[in-house]
Amino acid sequence: MDRLIDAISETHNPSVVGIDPTPQLIPQAVTASMVEDAYGSMRQSGDYTDLVPQAMAMSYFLFGQAIIDAVAGIVPAVKPQIAMYEALGAIGVSAYNQTCRYAQEQGLYVIGDIKRADIGTSAAHYAHHLSGISATLPIPEAPAHTDPWHEDAVTVNPYLGADAVKPFLDAAEPHDKDVFCLVHTSNPSATQIQDLQLVNGQHVYEHVGMLVDQQNRNTTGLHGYGRLGAVVGATYPAQGRALRARMPHTFFLIPGYGAQGGTATDIAAMADEHGSGIIVNSSRAIIGAWKRRDHTTMRNPDEALAVVMACARDAAIDMRDNLRAALT
């Protein structure tokens, strides 16, 4: 987790911007222009099957690029949500790859919010998100290693146990990357399974926290935190405090701030004694900030994206300042 913690120190900002584009979050001028572009590019073939996914994928990429340009230098990291891109099929996944790559090129640490989990060989294949693809071919031009994903960390789901998490950790180690395992999520129905009480008095989320802590033990970095982090929702502050007390070497990725209801005070209680050990995600409050402004100046894609950027930048600075105030 050292690279992320260094990036947080450099920006004095423990926040990450979630890039979760939806059709409603893209200014109309951008979408309309991408529909026109896609239409033009398909005129020759006469095959318009992929018009909508292609136009939306391009819109998502341009939108993400604008957000990244707006927040680079202010925040240490971004967290693209693959679900939004995957909704569009392989074209969308390609836009996700390009978005992650662009963010890395701007010096941002990229947390791929993929929440993957599977057994044995399948988990090992998902872990290529972190390790990329290595192959030695008798072709001198073929690169020995390629990385289609451009992620510095990914999120994983614990329901299948350690088998499903270990391949990600194994892939993270040699590439100096990280993994965040869901422990207590921020959504209303999180309680249905995660808050069940066990015969030993613990709750499921605490037991999952202990499993994460065990797997994390031999990965501790220079700053005292291991490569396996935990996702702990801001919307369940009591659970977050309980987990912090039991997981001193586990870094927390905290969703649920802002739009979902978590406050800076809730979050401060999940930090360590130095106000460190956490990174707080905000998505809609940053990337949708433009929707609260006057839209009359958004007559074309460039003007629209300029408004998106200015609003995202202001919102990211506000969030940074709120977190700084709460954590000192």
Added chain:
Amino acid sequence: MDRLIDAISETHNPSVVGIDPTPQLIPQAVTASMVEDAYGSMRQSGDYTDLVPQAMAMSYFLFGQAIIDAVAGIVPAVKPQIAMYEALGAIGVSAYNQTCRYAQEQGLYVIGDIKRADIGTSAAHYAHHLSGISATLPIPEAPAHTDPWHEDAVTVNPYLGADAVKPFLDAAEPHDKDVFCLVHTSNPSATQIQDLQLVNGQHVYEHVGMLVDQQNRNTTGLHGYGRLGAVVGATYPAQGRALRARMPHTFFLIPGYGAQGGTATDIAAMADEHGSGIIVNSSRAIIGAWKRRDHTTMRNPDEALAVVMACARDAAIDMRDNLRAALT
């Protein structure tokens, strides 16, 4: 679940072939030929970055196509594992899409093994795996609906509770598709969370089973089973029997048969009183059957794929006959 149950009746075969390609499962002659093809296609641009992922994605597609051709008419369904394709990036996801499409074109019911789960809006976006993309544009050539995924059902993960499952069910309903929620998985570390005992005496997997059963209640089809199925591993027969007793209207997708150790007898105990209510997955035993044969006749891709097909077909017939014997 009616379409799947009908397909099982037509083939008299409650089995599904898992299409989980790995580099080791593709005959060398196929991979070598696809590397050559990819190399040729990149010579003009001089950009060989994607040589390996492209060659592997094409190999996986050809391999999947051969498996599908071999088992169509024998099995009712296939279950492509997206992790294997996703390892290759967006190019791999595109090969996954093409594989699913090809399987549907051959009349097979396609279970996309994606094990997705996320909160609210993100889950709703993942659910486009089932609903496709609808959009009304002022362009007459643009289709009002496209489906990039070509899946008839997908698998989901319950750790986030009902919020993460409901959007998939909502998407399944109008498109007459289905969803399978992990309840008890087949892997060794499944026990770490799924077998924990709760204060009320139940185990976590039983509680998850009850949540699935609740969500499934209003979706019961013509054959008595709802749209929300459960993934129940053959490697935990006692848990499987306990779940069958408590979930009479929930169809089971059963992995872990064969290579992982589950037997036909274990599985028979998870069926209903008519020997129905289940579909059993086998991956490696079918798609890797060719590895047990003499390879000297596999001098080129066509010969290699012919051997793959013959072996997969024989293995699929063996499995069908074993299951028929166990279930009557």
